[in-house]
Amino acid sequence: MKIIYSFFIAMVLVTTNFCAYAQRTVVTGTVRDAVTKETLPYVSVFFKGTTIGTQTDLNGNFTLSSTEAHAALSFNYVGYIPVSKNILPNTELKVDVAMVPDSRALDEVVILGGKKPKYRNKDNPAVELIRQVIAHRDENRISTFNTASFRQYDKMLFSMSNVSEKFKNRRIFRNYQFLFQQQDSTLIGGKNLLPIYIQEKLTDKYFASDPTRNKSVIIGEKQVNFDQQLIDNNGMKVYFERMYQDIDIYKNNISVISNEFLSPIANAAPTFYKFFITDTIKTGNHEVIELSFTPRNTTDMLFEGKLFVSNDGHYAVTGVSMGVNKNINLNFVRALKIDLDFKPALSGRYSLSQSRLIADFGLGKTKGMGFTGERSSTYKNYQYDVKLADSIFQGKSVVSVPGSSTRDDRYWEMNRLDPLSKEQEKIYHNIDTLQKIPSFQRTIKIATLLFAGYGNLGPYEIGPVNTFYSFNNVEGFRLRFGGRTTPELSKRLYFENYAAYGFKDEQWKFFLSGTYSLNNKSIYQFPQNYVRASFQRDTKIPGQELQFVQEDNFLLSFKRGVNDMLLYNDFYRLDYVHEYENHFSYALGFKKWSQTPSGGLSYQANGAGFINRLTTSELSLALRYAPNEKFIQGKIYRTPIPDRYPIFNLRYTAGIKGLVGGEFNYHNLTGTIDKRFYLSQLGYSDVTFEGSYIAGRIPFPLLAIHRANQTYAYQLNSYNLMNFLEFVSDHYVSINIDHNFNGFFFNKLPLIKKLKLREVVSFKALYGGLRDENNPQTGGGIYQFPQFDNGLQRTYSLSNDPYIEGSVGIGNIFKLLRVDLVKRFTYLDHPEVSKWGIRARVKFDF
Template sequence: MKVIHSFFLALTLLFLSFIPASGQKTTVSGTVRDALTKETIPYVSVFFKGTRIGTQTDINGKYTISSPLAQTALTFNYVGYQVVVKELKPLENQEINLFLKPDTKSLAEVRVLGTKKTRYKNKDNPAVALIRQVIAHKEENRMASYNTASYRQYDKMLFSMSNVSEKFKNKKIFRNYLFLFQEQDSTLIGGKNLLPIYIQEKLTDKYYSKDPSRNKAVILGEKQVNFDAKLIDNNGIKVYFERMYQDIDIYKNNVSVMSNEFLSPIADAAPTFYKFFITDTLKNQHGEIIELSFTPRNTTDMLFEGKIYVTNDKHYAVSGVAMGVNKNINLNFVRAMKIDLDFERNATGKYSLAKSKLLADFGLSKTKGMGFTGERTSTYKNYQFDANLADTVFKGRSIEALAGSANRDDRFWEKNRLDTLSKAQLKIYHNIDTLQQIPSFKRTMNTATLLFAGYQKLGPYEIGPVNTFYSFNNVEGFRLRLGGRTTPELSKRIYFENYAAYGFKDEKWKFFLSGTYSLNNKSIYEFPQNYIRASFQRDTKIPGQELQFVQEDNFLLSFKRGVNDMLLYNDFYRLDYIKEFENHLSYTVGFKKWSQTPAGGLYYQEAKGAFISRLTTSELSVGFRYAPNEKFIQGKLYRTPITDRYPVFNFRYTAGLKGVFGGEYNYNNLLGSIEKRFYLSQLGYSDVILEGGYIFGKLPFSLLDIHRANQTYAYQLNSYNLMNFLEFVSDHYISINIDHNFNGFFFNKLPLIRKLKLREVVSFKALYGGLRDENNPMKSAGLYQFPKYENGVQRTYALGSQPYMEGSIGVGNIFKLLRVDLVKRFNYLNNPEVSEWGIRARVKFDF
């Protein structure tokens, strides 16, 4: 995610201070109603007479239309009603409410007539009866109804800065680059002026088989804008955009758009969450098509609104969709969204998707200022159904690219595009190369990389991360750190990483050095990984603290609650080999020598009273990970897995080797986990982790499973947020972690509160485990005693007959990026320095 956020942050830093020029000469708003029933009419076309400036009424019949010039009249047009022209007054702002009269000629064509206004209900509603027929016939109309299928797909993705003001266009830095800007119809999403910044094309042959269930995609050609690789990771941009703009399958119960799950208007539960209305009957060469309008029962939920077109025959197939989202939806940064799906009748008599278009406009403000407009258009042709597909078609990876697919010339694209590119779109490739030559653009991108990613490039080496340069704790005191890493510009096979740190209280130097060699001539961060790494680290660590996505000496994590004076000085010597396969199975083999010295309030004391100053172990480990269908946000110097509905399995075996390189203990440690995200449609999603471990052998407490605790004020997903460091140890345990996000399902129903676009979160964590007598220093001789506070009260415990449990209720999406949880600890409340309640916060960027 870093490269994407850096990319958008750079543009924001460059353009944020510019606000589009105001001074609009004509703004008109109002409501359109039926002259007979007095009901509001949605989707009425409203235009300034004699111009292309127009809009539509929303689902409640309301509209607002603006023009920078003085206008004289408005026209109102809707199928089945008389066209109305209203003269305008010479005022800047005015309101026109209108009643449209039915057109008797048009009404003669309509088969289904509305009745007087009644309370909406599903029972005896012909529109609901129709949508239930569509739902009942979904399986026969889906691609999965065929034994085999193949087709060609062409994808075109465009990204532009939108709503660009004339004032901004005329800035000095763009004086010689006005050709970069494009104009569009102001009725489209994003406004009149656009600054294109990205274009991507892809041509793919796709294959499907039902029995056995298999899918294959062969990329024939791929082309995209390439930014300076020193500043932007082009592959990371491509993967991120493809994640946000996935293929849209209206027949699925849930449609994924911009990393959110929207309930389809033809989902099994659609009549519960949507209102449906039959609004027209149309004809095409194959028969009648019924126009069915739909709207959310609650406009803030993750639902669509718009129209769906259904064949009036025994198949009840979808022949077209035109939908978007309500302006009140609990979706961050999205000003507007428009989705169009066109289906064509195929040789089998069924309907197949011929073209899909997703257009979305983003901005920090819902109404004003510049933003970003993203558009993905997909065209589908050459369908073949129930043909014999050889097994060789499906061999290898599920997605493969032909040799040279990324280097196709213009002649290839001119011949094989299934859709057309306008002259303006064709120029984007050249124009972006020109944009990158603007010095201010380069400076802004460099600044964004430093501020957001945390690294400053110095040729083939980059310094960072900046948030670790300064921190403090009770043992080291004030701590300074400086380090960095090499980049692929130095070598694609060899990577180095290092840092040095100094504590002014303990007056000790800490440092880290690693060298990594790639065995497949790819970046060590690129899938599939295959590398060997050797490293040495001399540094401090808090026993039982495990952090996600941040370094332990991050400045913000220096602030901790309670007594926090236990620390280990560690020397780690490591040798690791990692191998990933195309099916997302991977294994690791590693050797580690670990010498640890307790510090601060932590000490190692035998039962006879002798203190141990140093403990050394040598370990050999092997681990396996299986993550089917896993995708990544891939960068040059990082790789972030994308959380999805597929499970991730982990297993690790570690053997302690006594007598090898000074190792003092023999033991065997087994650890396994399963993690999965469960999507629950309108009720949001749950992230669930099951984990368990078992240690064979007699060991001191510092080598047992020290359960992940958190004494910072940050909410950590995989740690116990009200457990103290080193409070519990086990030699066998099992745990469950459930974190559920309701996506605002309840807050969306509350007046006033729903305007804040807050989202509810709940979590529950339980840990059941214990110590066998041989590893309990109170029952077995020859073990280190559990640590105690200065007053002699015990600090470390074994779990008893009850599992440790804690839960939280939280509010997310505060200011669109903050989550705050009220956490409760349910038991073991008599342990010293324990808090039953706590408030924790977490920063999370979501759409």
């Protein structure tokens, strides 16, 4: 009897389960734009007449199921005509839908009485919801787990966009029409694309929270490789990765295109954004709330779009679709679109499964040829709270496994987490073909000459072009010609040289250096390890120190005030530089320096006659630590990318009397700390602290000659209203603050905000002095301070008051010019000083 009863119960359960399965309705499919055929993310899909629904993912795919019988589906998306599709109930089927953009114009506008209610945060359910998301932000981040690991696949595509038919049909492309593709994005106008770059990367990532550690292991990497004579592939890769960083919606600030945007779920988000609840979607047993947001001021560095939030008490973000307003104070960006898709993990938490960032750049708003970049990432194989060996985190935070950059096509076919389309697969071959076109090679060489200042001749480059002609009061009209070798000549041995001639002083100047790489890498690539020997005979203005600009740049020939002090120098140098993967480096150096004053500068010993030549010999040790530093890497140059991480420098120099003609003993210890502080919507500040102490009794040319500027160019690291050789010290401290508000105030002003200007302010203070033994004004010193022809003092030591100057300026004029009004606050009684000045600087920003 018990057996029959048990059999009866089992049959009932089987039958019930079978009936439930038989009544299950499962629909899968893809939603596309009917015109462009592009897939549409975050389309709302419902069983018609119910609240049972879902959304398409970043690729436009959806899956919707129910245990009830349903006869129709409804599809809704902002800007598109709603679609209804009949289906067979109690079946599993695939439904693909093409949605038509809604371009209908309004025939009639009806204005109703009454004021539109003012938006308020108080008693606003959307704001209450976003505050819950913010309150639960930390618990939904990956850092809440003890450990985590996952695999990430990144794909970057870059193309010339909005290519006109006229450009496409030019003679040089007549036989290369296969290079062009049809436009497949609704974000960007035009029909044609010319793909120029593709990059893929497969990475295993690991995280541990106690202590906090991160490790990225690159297991596969592939990219278009241009001819190294034309374009630096590593430099292009680093630059694009800097522009298109990982998007973490849970951070207060999100870095996109070298700018910091306030996240819509940042602590301060309710102050800068407006929020609206626009839909509620039931997906299985879960309910998702659609939360739309828009910036209160459309010109600020803010996003607009939609958040999708789980309504299960955890308030996790399940999806994001956002861009920027067309009025935003962002240069050259015609369109920007970010989509993030999160999937629930076994733990119940949501993990990022896909992300996509598309940006289109151009000089015009919408018309004209531009440049489009797209980065898409796919994340899989999440594992949480699994024991990770300590050995995983040893060494550098980012490493590549051997052979990662030489994976074959079969490997990529098997391991890509997101397959390439047929058009994308062709890019590798097409670019190889493109760079073989002679006219393309000529165009790249011309662009390199214009923007980098060097003309490529294969193993040798001539330049920089802007130094070929300059002038000053001592040399008169000056011509210069030179260049440097490239890795095409040798990857280990590099030469640089120039020759110059002054038509007024009728003297030749020249420079020659030879550098040998000790790690078989370019001396311009990180990490550096080289030894260099050089000799230079040239002129120099005491106290003029420039960054990334040659002193004989033509534009720096124009100077204010009296500018007749010059040194003729002979430099003999031997340097060794060694960088490590952790961004610590040291440099050992020897320098013999012979200097001869000229023009209005003379060296006169106390109680003796004039000194024609001063010779010193120095040994030096420089230490530098720049954690997480990245570079814009060129073939034969590199430029550090400013970031939030500090940079520490410490330099010790010893002058040795009797060493190959050295005349003085002294010790110089100098340290600097540089750091950029991001202040969210208030912009960012670049801050530099500097201090130095010189021990020994030495003449004033060997003291710290403070960086002055008598040109009309604004120089960030110099005192722009200080005259050359106006101040010297043997001990000092200084602070330099340069703050960019990114248009925070101008964006609030009617009419002005249309110009997309940006406010900048700076403050510079220098405090120091001279010990009596080095101060001619107190009876010490070895040389007298220089004087003007009328006998007035020209050089001073800092007294009890610091030297202070500040400026207010307007940046982003014509998208590349910064103009500052500079004021000097102290030491105004010195002769030939300017209390006020206007300085300009060319600065390219997005």
